[in-house]
Amino acid sequence: xxxxxxxxxxxxxxxxxxxxxxxxxxxxxxxxxxxxxxxxxxxxxxxxxxxxxxxxxxxxxxxxxxxxxxxxxxxxxxxxxxxxxxxxxxxxxxxxxxxxxxxxxxxxxxxxxxxxxxxxxxxxxxxxxxxxxxxxxxxxxxxxxxxxxxxxxxxxxxxxxxxxxxxxxxxxxxxxxxxxxxxxxxxxxxxxxxxxxxxxxxxxxxxxxxxxxxxxxxxxxxxxxxxxxxxxxxxxxxxxxxxxxxxxxxxxxxxxxxxxxxxxxxxxxxxxxxxxxxxxxxxxxxxxxxxxxxxxxxxxxxxxxxxxxxxxxxxxxxxxxxxxxxxxxxxxxxxxxxxxxxxxxxxxxxxxxxxxxxxxxxxxxxxxxxxxxxxxxxxxxxxxxxxxxxxxxxxxxxxxxxxxxxxxxxxxxxxxxxxxxxxxxxxxxxxxxxxxxxxxxxxxxxxxxxxxxxxxxxxxxxxxxxxxxxxxxxxxxxxxxxxxxxxxxxxxxxxxxxxxxxxxxxxxxxxxxxxxxxxxxxxxxxxxxxxxxxxxxxxxxxxxxxxxxxxxxxxxxxxxxxxxxxxxxxxxxxxxxxxxxxxxxxxxxxxxxxxxxxxxxxxxxxxxxxxxxxxxxxxxxxxxxxxxxxxxxxxxxxxxxxxxxxxxxxxxxxxxxxxxxxxxxxxxxxxxxxxxx
Amino acid sequence: xxxxxxxxxxxxxxxxxxxxxxxxxxxxxxxxxxxxxxxxxxxxxxxxxxxxxxxxxxxxxxxxxxxxxxxxxxxxxxxxxxxxxxxxxxxxxxxxxxxxxxxxxxxxxxxxxxxxxxxxxxxxxxxxxxxxxxxxxxxxxxxxxxxxxxxxxxxxxxxxxxxxxxxxxxxxxxxxxxxxxxxxxxxxxxxxxxx
Numbered sequence: 001x002x003x004x005x006x007x008x009x010x011x012x013x014x015x016x017x018x019x020x021x022x023x024x025x026x027x028x029x030x031x032x033x034x035x036x037x038x039x040x041x042x043x044x045x046x047x048x049x050x051x052x053x054x055x056x057x058x059x060x061x062x063x064x065x066x067x068x069x070x071x072x073x074x075x076x077x078x079x080x081x082x083x084x085x086x087x088x089x090x091x092x093x094x095x096x097x098x099x100x101x102x103x104x105x106x107x108x109x110x111x112x113x114x115x116x117x118x119x120x121x122x123x124x125x126x127x128x129x130x131x132x133x134x135x136x137x138x139x140x141x142x143x144x145x146x147x148x149x150x151x152x153x154x155x156x157x158x159x160x161x162x163x164x165x166x167x168x169x170x171x172x173x174x175x176x177x178x179x180x181x182x183x184x185x186x187x188x189x190x191x192x193x194x195x196x197x198x199x200x201x202x203x204x205x206x207x208x209x210x211x212x213x214x215x216x217x218x219x220x221x222x223x224x225x226x227x228x229x230x231x232x233x234x235x236x237x238x239x240x241x242x243x244x245x246x247x248x249x250x251x252x253x254x255x256x257x258x259x260x261x262x263x264x265x266x267x268x269x270x271x272x273x274x275x276x277x278x279x280x281x282x283x284x285x286x287x288x289x290x291x292x293x294x295x296x297x298x299x300x301x302x303x304x305x306x307x308x309x310x311x312x313x314x315x316x317x318x319x320x321x322x323x324x325x326x327x328x329x330x331x332x333x334x335x336x337x338x339x340x341x342x343x344x345x346x347x348x349x350x351x352x353x354x355x356x357x358x359x360x361x362x363x364x365x366x367x368x369x370x371x372x373x374x375x376x377x378x379x380x381x382x383x384x385x386x387x388x389x390x391x392x393x394x395x396x397x398x399x400x401x402x403x404x405x406x407x408x409x410x411x412x413x414x415x416x417x418x419x420x421x422x423x424x425x426x427x428x429x430x431x432x433x434x435x436x437x438x439x440x441x442x443x444x445x446x447x448x449x450x451x452x453x454x455x456x457x458x459x460x461x462x463x464x465x466x467x468x469x470x471x472x473x474x475x476x477x478x479x480x481x482x483x484x485x486x487x488x489x490x491x492x493x494x495x496x497x498x499x500x501x502x503x504x505x506x507x508x509x510x511x512x513x514x515x516x517x518x519x520x521x522x523x524x525x526x527x528x529x530x531x532x533x534x535x536x537x538x539x540x541x542x543x544x545x546x547x548x549x550x551x552x553x554x555x556x557x558x559x560x561x562x563x564x565x566x567x568x569x570x571x572x573x574x575x576x577x578x579x580x581x582x583x584x585x586x587x588x589x590x591x592x593x594x595x596x597x598x599x600x601x602x603x604x605x606x607x608x609x610x611x612x613x614x615x616x617x618x619x620x621x622x623x624x625x626x627x628x629x630x631x632x633x634x635x636x637x638x639x640x641x642x643x644x645x646x647x648x649x650x651x652x653x654x655x656x657x658x659x660x661x662x663x664x665x666x667x668x669x670x671x672x673x674x675x676x677x
Numbered sequence: 678x679x680x681x682x683x684x685x686x687x688x689x690x691x692x693x694x695x696x697x698x699x700x701x702x703x704x705x706x707x708x709x710x711x712x713x714x715x716x717x718x719x720x721x722x723x724x725x726x727x728x729x730x731x732x733x734x735x736x737x738x739x740x741x742x743x744x745x746x747x748x749x750x751x752x753x754x755x756x757x758x759x760x761x762x763x764x765x766x767x768x769x770x771x772x773x774x775x776x777x778x779x780x781x782x783x784x785x786x787x788x789x790x791x792x793x794x795x796x797x798x799x800x801x802x803x804x805x806x807x808x809x810x811x812x813x814x815x816x817x818x819x820x821x822x823x824x825x826x827x828x829x830x831x832x833x834x835x836x837x838x839x840x841x842x843x844x845x846x847x848x849x850x851x852x853x854x855x856x857x858x859x860x861x862x863x864x865x866x867x868x869x870x871x872x
Binding site for chain 1: 753755757761
């Protein structure tokens with residue numbers, strides 16, 4: 001440990017730091033803030049903005065601290081006159097060509113250049129020459145460009161190449177003619193492209209949908225969770241009055257680092273389209289407006305005589321799931337189902353979650369993708385796999401022969417291709433292999449022996465060992481792991497949804513699940529609790545409005561089994577009521593017991609019953625051992641991928657204009673198709 | 678004036694024709710790539726751009742870039758970056774003869790202005806322009822490194838030094854008529870020996 005530490009001085013204060021750091025990182029540790037534009041923690045070092053100049057004793061000139069390695073006994077000065085003058089000079093150069101359009105710039109108020117010009121800028125310019133003008137570039141429907149503002153830090157270029165894994169951005173020309181552009185001004189095809197907006201230190205790359213909408217100081221910040229995939233990226237929702245104006249990431253090193261997918265960043269306009277605002281009842285084949293009293297009265301009478309089933313959708317929080325479970329237990333057992341896509345599971349936690357912590361994927365040297373397309377199902381996990389690939393990990397793909405943004409070795413489309421010689425050889429040599437099995441296979445498994453065989457296979461090849469479990473089950477839905485922990489599922493391990501018809505349910509309550517439209521419920525009375533009118537609502541007999549995840553508090557458990565809280569941002573639209581309060585009302589009408597009177601009481605009851613879930617941000621511990629069987633046998637099953645269109649994977653995104661534009665300009669563009677296929 | 682120097686433009690265009698390496702070039706490419714360590718084949722991008730330009734009538738089209746990117750299995754934007762950075766890769770079509778006139782101080786002091794005027798008059802095209810018969814493209818460049826023999830011009834791969842208005846006229850006319858030219862000093866000097 002002490003071998004790695006060296007003694008340096010920063011502003012005459014002695015400090016011990018790791019010798020592998022740069023001068024800038026050491027200064028950060030010492031609490032000295034260094035101005036910067038091109039340097040970013042998550043990207044490679046470029047050293048081209050020169051803003052981070054510091055003085056090093058005995059060095060003749062100022063040095064850029066982001067590129068300078070530390071040395072024993074180094075004495076760094078960050079606050080001298082010389083440093084200040086140097087930085088002022090750099091700032092003056094940066095501002096020669098930067099337009100003075102802050103009043104109409106979307107970055108205004110949260111702009112690195114603006115902030116740093118407050119410290120290092122002059123009050124007037126010494127240049128009489130015209131500022132250079134650069135034509136704006138097309139980067140697709142999400143990123144707005146005003147390239148005259150660009151200061152050529154190349155953060156966006158490095159992001160596209162190193163993080164998103166789509167080397168499509170670059171800097172053309174040189175000197176005064178330097179311009180940032182995508183190849184031939186095509187749209188960026190990455191699912192993470194929106195992150196260049198946060199990275200851009202000036203207003204050159206800004207959000208197209210957010211253009212001219214608000215100033216940062218007008219916005220109310222709410223911490224929330226991305227519910228559009230199962231990763232549970234930490235997001236910050238910015239709203240003004242009763243409207244969400246943008247979504248940006250919050251840093252969480254264990255999950256999403258500093259990135260979020262384009263879907264959650266840009267589909268917020270869909271939150272307000274096609275909303276169910278009041279209860280509806282089907283009268284004479286037609287859905288018509290109704291009141292809560294009327295609709296609940298009808299529902300109550302139906303529930304008295306008919307055998308009910310509850311379906312749980314993809315965006316349901318734990319509190320809702322818990323209250324549904326509590327309510328449905330009054331009607332018997334096996335009448336709640338969240339696995340509407342037929343996902344096969346075993347009883348223990350590690351058979352339906354991602355067992356490798358997300359931030360450890362990058363340490364793997366062999367990754368097997370089994371019937372999963374993380375690129376569009378969970379872009380954040382795909383980024384982690386890309387990181388592993390850059391660390392020389394081999395990646396094998398079984399399922400459909402999909403093109404990724406990294407090289408994969410395709411083995412075939414059957415589960416039994418796991419036994420292929422090439423893979424076994426690689427597995428025997430690997431020290432840290434990971435298997436990721438996705439919904440394309442999991443939803444098609446008919447024989448539970450297959451799932452047990454996968455566990456046995458994993459044990460045999462050291463994917464699972466005493467101290468680690470690298471057999472991962474990936475589904476793209478935010479609610480799934482949490483609902484399974486609550487036991488909101490029927491006892492059939494395989495094909496639970498298809499087998500529901502055997503039980504002859506007469507009334508189906510769907511909590512945001514579009515699967516209520518399935519043919520097997522054609523003879524049932526259908527009730528849809530949800531926020532968006534789509535197929536599910538269209539086919540229902542009663543529609544009850546419920547709030548969106550941004551309109552109520554809720555706990556979600558992410559794919560790793562990490563409980564996180566999404567907070568309420570504004571009041572529900574229309575007369576929407578939270579699910580638990582509807583359930584409570586029905587319980588009272590039907591004289592069932594439902595003690596909690598407030599949301600807080602409900603949550604504390606939930607957390608008392610499931611104490612493990614009360615530690616937010618901690619991964620749940622699996623306490624059951626995995627079953628091992630004597631012989632490995634894989635059934636043949638066809639693959640069906642759960643998501644084919646990244647931008648249109650759920651009711652909310654389907655109603656977003658921005659997402660529709662993405663489909664039009666990115667997916668439907670023939671020249672881009674080969675890359676994003 | 679029509680736009681800027683063909684080597685300094687960031688706008689690339691398609692030629693409309695497929696670009697595939699000639700047999701000779703395929704051989705040279707193999708040789709060039711073998712000079713770089715394994716895994717570093719992309720370092721060969723500059724010589725390959727030069728070969729492509731030679732084969733593609735002295736300019737780099739989008740088709741060239743795509744072929745090079747494929748040959749070296751590197752992203753197209755990376756090839757584009759290199760091609761746009763260096764002024765000696767032309768990003769738009771040029772005439773059969775690319776006339777580069779040195780206008781840096783030593784040549785300018787020795788009368789490069791007059792040479793420029795003569796060339797523009799003889800080729801009937803302006804600076805950065807291509808003549809109507811597609812025989813000439815005239816550009817002004819900075820120092821070409823033959824300062825002691827100024828004023829000088831470069832036509833394609835050849836230097837013409839110690840010019841005056843008459844000798845320049847002759848050179849251009851010879852090219853027009855397909856006659857050979859004396860390369861180097863027009864005053865009979867050997868390299869840069871004392872005049």
